Amino acid sequence: MASWRDKVKAAAHTAPTRVSRNGQVVLPARARRAVGIEPGDLVVSVPVGPGALLVEKVGGPPGRSLKEFYESEDNPLRGLWGPDPLAWLEELRGPWREPADS
Amino acid sequence: MARTRGLLDAVRTAASGAFVTDTAPLIFRIERRAHSPLVRACDPLFDAVEQGDLSCVVGAVSVAEAFVMPLRSGPQALVAVDSFLRQPAVAVGNVTEPIARVGAELLAGGVIGRLADALVAATAYDLGLPLVTADRRLARCGVVETLLVQDFA
Numbered sequence A: 001m002a003s004w005r006d007k008v009k010a011a012a013h014t015a016p017t018r019v020s021r022n023g024q025v026v027l028p029a030r031a032r033r034a035v036g037i038e039p040g041d042l043v044v045s046v047p048v049g050p051g052a053l054l055v056e057k058v059g060g061p062p063g064r065s066l067k068e069f070y071e072s073e074d075n076p077l078r079g080l081w082g083p084d085p086l087a088w089l090e091e092l093r094g095p096w097r098e099p100a101d102s
Numbered sequence B: 001m002a003r004t005r006g007l008l009d010a011v012r013t014a015a016s017g018a019f020v021t022d023t024a025p026l027i028f029r030i031e032r033r034a035h036s037p038l039v040r041a042c043d044p045l046f047d048a049v050e051q052g053d054l055s056c057v058v059g060a061v062s063v064a065e066a067f068v069m070p071l072r073s074g075p076q077a078l079v080a081v082d083s084f085l086r087q088p089a090v091a092v093g094n095v096t097e098p099i100a101r102v103g104a105e106l107l108a109g110g111v112i113g114r115l116a117d118a119l120v121a122a123t124a125y126d127l128g129l130p131l132v133t134a135d136r137r138l139a140r141c142g143v144v145e146t147l148l149v150q151d152f153a
Helices: A004-010 A029-035 A066-071 A085-093 B007-014 B023-031 B036-050 B060-073 B075-085 B097-108 B115-127
Strands: A042-049 A052-059 B018-021 B055-059 B090-093 B131-133 B146-148
Touching (some): A066 B036, A066 B075, A085 B023, B007 B036, B018 B023, B018 B115, B023 B036, B023 B060, B036 B055, B055 B115, B060 B090, B060 B115, B075 B090, B090 B115, B097 B115
Parallel strands (some): B018 B055, B018 B131
Antiparallel strands (some): A042 A052
16 A cells, blocks of 8 residues: 555655745645545644654534535545445455354 | 334443444445435434544444445545544544454354454453444344344334
């Protein structure tokens, strides 16, 4: 699996953003969209190494609950496990062994 | 009897404000399209979690299972799962050595027929919390108090 550093390198063609005098930066729209950060979201900044800061979403915009997000058409998880998530999970976990099989 | 009271009431009766969820109820909550009666049955439970009135523990095995398809889908799907896990009233239950040992015992003794299910049940056992599941076989294991979502749909 690609690490966050590999992903940063892969996106190296992205134009840099200058940090303002009071520390403000603009998150490029393409990067925001790719990770589901929308205007109004709450983010935290986590130092991860020299010159590297991780911006992580910790909450949605006020007025929209998580459940409302999951119910919306924006939810990227809709239908992700196919028509029958229980069958998908059953296949993932494999056969149930009865005591005689143990 | 189960249908006369909801899953939320059943969890509150079984424990003091917390439960362990198996993977399927978690997927019901975040996917929402399939198995709509089961989604509705789980909703009051996870609504209470979202409001911070009830705590939910997701076992590390369920975390792994829940991330498989989102990892194949892309970053937006990953963020959507992560949003569930990062709620203040949600905690991830790591597979500690005692939990691994209990899981192994359950599997070796033929009490539970699959390792993933055994580790989920062992997590609930270790924490002394009820387990909410959609698997009838796991619900019959008798090791921990289990609440079968289908009984409340």
